[in-house]
Amino acid sequence: MNAPVKIETTLKDWETDQEVRWCPGCGDYAILKAVQRTLPQLGADPANTVFISGIGCSSRFPYYMESYGFHTIHGRAPAVATGVKLANPDLDIWLVTGDGDGLSIGGNHLMHVLRRNVNMQIMLFNNEIYGLTKGQYSPTSREGTKSPSTPLGSYDHPARPAAFALGSGARFVGRGFDVSKNLPDVLKAAHAHQGAAFIEIFQNCIVYNKDVFNDFAAPKGAEDRQLWLENGEPMLFAGGARGIALDRDRLELKVVDVVDGDWQAAEVLVHDVTNRSIAHMLIEMPFGPFPMALGVLYDDPRPTFETAVIEERAKASEGKTADLAKLLGKGQTWTVSGTAADPV
Numbered sequence: 001m002n003a004p005v006k007i008e009t010t011l012k013d014w015e016t017d018q019e020v021r022w023c024p025g026c027g028d029y030a031i032l033k034a035v036q037r038t039l040p041q042l043g044a045d046p047a048n049t050v051f052i053s054g055i056g057c058s059s060r061f062p063y064y065m066e067s068y069g070f071h072t073i074h075g076r077a078p079a080v081a082t083g084v085k086l087a088n089p090d091l092d093i094w095l096v097t098g099d100g101d102g103l104s105i106g107g108n109h110l111m112h113v114l115r116r117n118v119n120m121q122i123m124l125f126n127n128e129i130y131g132l133t134k135g136q137y138s139p140t141s142r143e144g145t146k147s148p149s150t151p152l153g154s155y156d157h158p159a160r161p162a163a164f165a166l167g168s169g170a171r172f173v174g175r176g177f178d179v180s181k182n183l184p185d186v187l188k189a190a191h192a193h194q195g196a197a198f199i200e201i202f203q204n205c206i207v208y209n210k211d212v213f214n215d216f217a218a219p220k221g222a223e224d225r226q227l228w229l230e231n232g233e234p235m236l237f238a239g240g241a242r243g244i245a246l247d248r249d250r251l252e253l254k255v256v257d258v259v260d261g262d263w264q265a266a267e268v269l270v271h272d273v274t275n276r277s278i279a280h281m282l283i284e285m286p287f288g289p290f291p292m293a294l295g296v297l298y299d300d301p302r303p304t305f306e307t308a309v310i311e312e313r314a315k316a317s318e319g320k321t322a323d324l325a326k327l328l329g330k331g332q333t334w335t336v337s338g339t340a341a342d343p344v
Helices: 027-042 058-064 077-087 099-105 107-116 161-167 183-192 276-284 305-317 324-328
Strands: 049-053 068-071 092-098 120-126 172-177 196-202 226-229 242-247 252-257 292-299
Touching (some): 027 058, 027 183, 049 058, 058 068, 092 099, 099 107, 252 276, 276 292
Parallel strands (some): 049 068, 049 092, 226 292
Antiparallel strands (some): 172 292
C-alpha cells in the first residue's frame, strides 16, 4: 500500500469545514463521498495524504478533503504532483483532474506522469464538457455535441481517456462512474497498485451535459449495459445472460449469448488484468453493440519512477560527505570586498 502506516479514521475525519460548492445534483458530490468513505477502509492517514488538482469543477476537490492539498494551475497538476512525490516519496498522492484540464492543456503533462510511472492515484472526471467555463465542448465531447463553442455541433473526434492512458504507458487503467456502488472497489485497487494508477470516472454535469451517460450509468435500469470486470472471472453482463468472447478469425471481441449459465461453452473470456492486448480491446469496444467496460481493465505493475530516482541519488552520494561550503568553493572562485563607491 502507499501509506506506510495504517491508522483508524472515519468519513468525518476526511470532511473539511468548507462549503462544498458544486451545482446541486453534480456527480462530483458522489465521487467526493466515495473517496471519503474509501480512505478510512485503506487505513490512510490525513497527515500523509495529498490531493493535487488543476483547474475545473473537479479541481475544487482539495478544498473538501481534510488532508494536505494543492490547487495548481490549468493542466499542470501532474508536474506538481511529480515534484511533490520526488521531494517526499512517502506521501500518498491523489491527483484530481478533468477531461478538459487533463486532456487539453494538460495532456502532455499527464502523458509524462503515466509513462514515468510515478506512484500516485490519478482520477480523471470525464463529463465530456467544460463545466466551469460554461459548457464549451471538451476533448472528450462526442461528435455532434452542441455547445457555446460548437453551436452547429462538434466535428472533432473525441479522445478516449482510458485509451490515452494505456497508450501513454500506464500500468493501471480503471473505469467507474460517479454514483456506482462499485467505484470504491476501483479506488482501492488503484491505491494498492504500485505506480501511476489511472481511473477514468464518468461524471454527470447536471447543467451543461445532463444525463449524457444515462444509457449505461442511470441509477436504475442500465445494469444490462455494464460489464464489470473482475480478475479471474468470466466477462459476463446482462445478469449472466451475455458475455464477451474473442473472434479468433478477426482478432476482435464479440458479444455472445450464454445459455443455461454455461459460459465456458459460449467461450466467454476470463478477465486477466495483466493482459494489455485484451485491455486495449475492452477500452475500444464501441458502446451500443457492446456494453461499457468498467472496473479494473489493466493492472500490471513495474518499478516506479521515484524508486529509480532514490536509487540513483544513493549511488551518487555513496562514500561522500555533504559539505555545502566545499561545494560552493569548487572551481574558480574569487572574493569581492570594499564598497560600490570604493571597490577593491
